[in-house]
Amino acid sequence: MLSGPSGAGKGTVVKEYARRYSDVFVSISATTRDPREGEKHGVNYFFITDEEFDKMKNENGFLEYADFCEHKYGTPRENAEKALNEGKDVILEIEVQGAFKVKENRPDAVLVFTVPPSYEILRERLIGRGTESMEVIEKRLNRAMEEIKLAPRYDYLIINDTVDKAVEDLRAIFDAEKCKINNNIDFIKEF
Numbered sequence: 001m002l003s004g005p006s007g008a009g010k011g012t013v014v015k016e017y018a019r020r021y022s023d024v025f026v027s028i029s030a031t032t033r034d035p036r037e038g039e040k041h042g043v044n045y046f047f048i049t050d051e052e053f054d055k056m057k058n059e060n061g062f063l064e065y066a067d068f069c070e071h072k073y074g075t076p077r078e079n080a081e082k083a084l085n086e087g088k089d090v091i092l093e094i095e096v097q098g099a100f101k102v103k104e105n106r107p108d109a110v111l112v113f114t115v116p117p118s119y120e121i122l123r124e125r126l127i128g129r130g131t132e133s134m135e136v137i138e139k140r141l142n143r144a145m146e147e148i149k150l151a152p153r154y155d156y157l158i159i160n161d162t163v164d165k166a167v168e169d170l171r172a173i174f175d176a177e178k179c180k181i182n183n184n185i186d187f188i189k190e191f
């Protein structure tokens with residue numbers, strides 16, 4: 001699971017990762033926030049109403065869900081579980097509360113926190129992308145500072161300086177996890 005402040009570039013890293021490495025399933029979340037310019041329903045998110053979100057929640061349709069800056073976000077259960085059962089690598093790009101919930105249910109899940117090289121760069125990126133008002137940007141920066149306090153509970157940190165390096169760091173994490181003894185016990189027994 002990949003978390004990190006809004007503006008850390010998680011979306012860009014995940015998109016580039018999926019382009020380079022096709023053996024991965026990137027979960028598409030549902031959200032009640034409005035699409036940003038260029039975002040498409042079913043590609044970036046499933047953009048749904050509050051009522052639709054609550055209905056899905058009540059029907060146990062989410063693997064996890066959380067509130068973030070006055071909007072709801074959730075990971076649709078069906079697609080993610082299907083991909084996991086097929087043995088694929090699954091990436092969930094979700095905020096910290098949701099990530100901890102998934103980790104509780106799936107201790108084998110790996111938590112990766114992404115940050116830009118500095119707070120100043122984060123601020124510049126958020127302002128520079130021009131998709132939010134200053135009021136929303138301030139809220140997101142406050143939330144970023146809350147989230148980063150929880151980063152020590154994560155397994156890995158990626159400092160997103162360049163997309164290329166961040167993608168390769170993420171690949172290295174997947175590779176390292178696959179080599180962990182705990183993930184190879186069946187092989188050892190069989191051998």
Ligand code: 5GP
Nearest residue numbers: 006029065066068073074075093094095098
């Ligand atoms: P944004 O509005 O910038 O796309 O996303 C805001 C935050 O919500 C980001 O930290 C993003 O990772 C997180 N997020 C996106 N989808 C989900 C989800 O399905 N569950 C949770 N818990 N967080 C999500």
